[in-house]
Amino acid sequence: xxxxxxxxxxxxxxxxxxxxxxxxxxxxxxxxxxxxxxxxxxxxxxxxxxxxxxxxxxxxxxxxxxxxxxxxxxxxxxxxxxxxxxxxxxxxxxxxxxxxxxxxxx
Amino acid sequence: xxxxxxxxxxxxxxxxxxxxxxxxxxxxxxxxxxxxxxxxxxxxxxxxxxxxxxxxxxxxxxxxxxxxxxxxxxxxxxxxxxxxxxxxxxxxxxxxxxxxxxxxxxxxxxxxxxxxxxxxxxxxxxxxxxxxxxxxxxxxxxxxxxxxxxxxxxxxxxxxxxxxxxxxxxxxxxxxxxxxxxxxxxxxxxxxxxxxxxxxxxxxxxxxxxxxxxxxxxxxxxxxxxxxxxxxxxxxxxxxxxxxxxxxxxxxxxxxxxxxxxxxxxxxxxxxxxxxxxxxxxxxxxxxxxxxxxxxxxxxxxxxxxxxxxxxxxxxxxxxxxxxxxxxxxxxxxxxxxxxxxxxxxxxxxxxxxxxxxxxxxxxxxxxxxxxxxxxxxxxxxxxxxxxxxxxxxxxxxxxxxxxxxxx
Numbered sequence: 001x002x003x004x005x006x007x008x009x010x011x012x013x014x015x016x017x018x019x020x021x022x023x024x025x026x027x028x029x030x031x032x033x034x035x036x037x038x039x040x041x042x043x044x045x046x047x048x049x050x051x052x053x054x055x056x057x058x059x060x061x062x063x064x065x066x067x068x069x070x071x072x073x074x075x076x077x078x079x080x081x082x083x084x085x086x087x088x089x090x091x092x093x094x095x096x097x098x099x100x101x102x103x104x105x106x
Numbered sequence: 107x108x109x110x111x112x113x114x115x116x117x118x119x120x121x122x123x124x125x126x127x128x129x130x131x132x133x134x135x136x137x138x139x140x141x142x143x144x145x146x147x148x149x150x151x152x153x154x155x156x157x158x159x160x161x162x163x164x165x166x167x168x169x170x171x172x173x174x175x176x177x178x179x180x181x182x183x184x185x186x187x188x189x190x191x192x193x194x195x196x197x198x199x200x201x202x203x204x205x206x207x208x209x210x211x212x213x214x215x216x217x218x219x220x221x222x223x224x225x226x227x228x229x230x231x232x233x234x235x236x237x238x239x240x241x242x243x244x245x246x247x248x249x250x251x252x253x254x255x256x257x258x259x260x261x262x263x264x265x266x267x268x269x270x271x272x273x274x275x276x277x278x279x280x281x282x283x284x285x286x287x288x289x290x291x292x293x294x295x296x297x298x299x300x301x302x303x304x305x306x307x308x309x310x311x312x313x314x315x316x317x318x319x320x321x322x323x324x325x326x327x328x329x330x331x332x333x334x335x336x337x338x339x340x341x342x343x344x345x346x347x348x349x350x351x352x353x354x355x356x357x358x359x360x361x362x363x364x365x366x367x368x369x370x371x372x373x374x375x376x377x378x379x380x381x382x383x384x385x386x387x388x389x390x391x392x393x394x395x396x397x398x399x400x401x402x403x404x405x406x407x408x409x410x411x412x413x414x415x416x417x418x419x420x421x422x423x424x425x426x427x428x429x430x431x432x433x434x435x436x437x438x439x440x441x442x443x444x445x446x447x448x449x450x451x452x453x454x455x456x457x458x459x460x461x462x463x464x465x466x467x468x469x470x471x472x473x474x475x476x477x478x479x480x481x482x483x484x485x486x487x488x489x490x491x492x493x494x495x496x497x498x499x500x501x502x503x504x505x506x507x508x509x510x511x512x513x514x
Contacts, residue, residue: 034446039455043456045211046463067204071215075216075217105216
C-alpha cells in the first residue's frame with residue numbers, strides 16, 4: 001500500500017492508503033476526501049480534482065500532458081504546483097506523497 | 107393528446123414506460139421511481155429505434171465513463187443530418203472529441219469564470235431592474251431566459267438586437283430535444299422544423315463569425331477563432347454555447363425558484379444564510395436538473411439484468427433518476443439546500459460531462475444572490491396555475507412561472 005497525506009485549505013490532514021496503479025483521484029474519492037470533487041470521473045474534463053503538489057514530489061511525477069496543462073489553466077487559482085489528481089498514477093515511489101487541496105474546486 | 111391521468115399500458119395490460127406520454131410529462135419522478143424499482147434495464151416497446159433505458163446511479167455513472175462500450179460516436183451521415191456542426195463535441199468520442207474539447211475546455215473551466223463575473227452581475231442586475239416590483243412577471247422568460255440569453259450572447263459577441271432571435275431559436279431546438287429516440291412513428295414535421303432552425307442559426311453564425319474574425323474582441327468566441335481554423339467547427343462550438351447554455355440554465359433558474367417557493371423553510375434559510383447558495387444550487391441541480399436523460403449507442407452484444415442488448419441499440423441513461431436513487435443519495439425525495447456531499451449526475455460525467463457546468467453554476471449563484479438581496483418576498487400570482495411546463499418530459503422545461511417580486 002501507498003500512504004498519501006491530504007492537507008485541506010484550513011490545514012486539516014487526512015492520511016489514507018492507496019494501491020499502486022490507482023489514480024490519486026480515485027484514492028481520494030474512495031476515502032471520501034471532501035476537497036476532491038472529480039465530477040467527470042477521471043477524464044481530464046472538469047478540473048475539479050485539482051491538487052497542489054510540493055516541488056519535491058512533483059519531481060517524481062511525469063510532466064502534465066498538454067490536455068492536463070490546458071485544463072489546469074482553467075482550475076481555480078492554479079500555481080506551478082498544480083496538478084489534476086486524476087492524472088497521477090500511484091507508484092511505490094510516491095509512498096508518503098503529500099498534497100494540498102484548494103479552497104474551492106468550483 | 108391522451109388523457110394525462112392515464113398511465114400508458116402495454117398490449118398485455120401491464121404498465122408501459124413511455125417518456126413521450128403525457129402521463130410521464132405530468133409524473134416524471136414517480137415514473138422514474140417506479141422504473142428504478144422494477145429493475146435495472148428496460149427495453150422500450152414499439153419504438154422505431156431499439157432502445158434500452160437505465161435508471162440507477164450504480165449503472166449510469168460507470169456507463170458514462172465507459173465511452174468505448176457506451177458510445178457517443180454517431181455515423182458521419184447522422185452527425186451531418188441530425189447534429190449539424192454541433193456534432194463536433196456531442197457526436198464524437200475520443201480522440202476526435204478530446205482534441206476539440208481540449209481546445210474549448212480551458213475557456214469554460216472554474217478558474218476562467220472570474221473574468222466573466224462582472225458581466226454576469228451586470229446582465230442579471232439589468233434584467234432584474236426590469237422585473238422587480240411589477241404586478242406579475244413570467245419568471246421563465248422575463249428573468250431567467252432574458253438574463254441567460256444576455257450572458258451567452260455576450261460570450262459569443264452577439265449584439266443586443268439579436269438576443270430575442272437567439273432565444274426563440276434555442277427554445278425551438280429544445281422543444282423536441284431528446285425525444286426522437288423514443289419515437290414510435292416518424293415526425294417529419296419536427297425534423298423539418300428543427301432542420302430549419304439549425305439552418306437559420308448556422309447561416310446567422312457563419313456571417314457573425316466572419317465579422318468576429320475581422321474585428322476580434324475580448325469574448326470567448328473571439329478567442330476560439332484564434333484556436334480553430336475551420337469555420338464549421340467555430341459554428342458548431344457557437345451553437346453548443348448558445349443552445350446548451352441557454353435553455354439549461356433558464357429552466358434551472360425557474361425550477362430552483364419553484365422549489366424554494368414550495369419549501370418556504372428552505373427559502374427562509376437561504377435568505378438568512380446566503381453563504382448556502384453554493385450548496386443550494388447543487389441541490390437544485392440534483393432535484394430539478396434540466397437534462398433528464400442522455401443517449402449513447404451500445405458497442406457490444408450483452409445482457410444486463412435479463413434484458414438483451416444488441417450492438418447498435420440506443421441506450422437512454424436517466425441521470426435525473428440517478429440523482430434521486432436512494433442507493434446513492436440519502437433522503438433523495440427531500441429538497442435540502444444544505445445537502446453535503448451531493449454527488450448528483452445533473453451535469454453528467456465522463457468525457458462528455460457538461461462543458462459549461464462552471465458557467466451555469468456561476469450564473470445561478472449570482473442570479474439567486476441578487477434576487478434574494480433585492481426582494482423581501484416572492485409570491486406566485488396565479489395559485490396552482492402559476493406554472494406551466496414546456497410539454498417535453500425529456501427535459502425539465504418550463505414555459506411559464508408567474509410570480510411577483512416584491513422589493514425590499
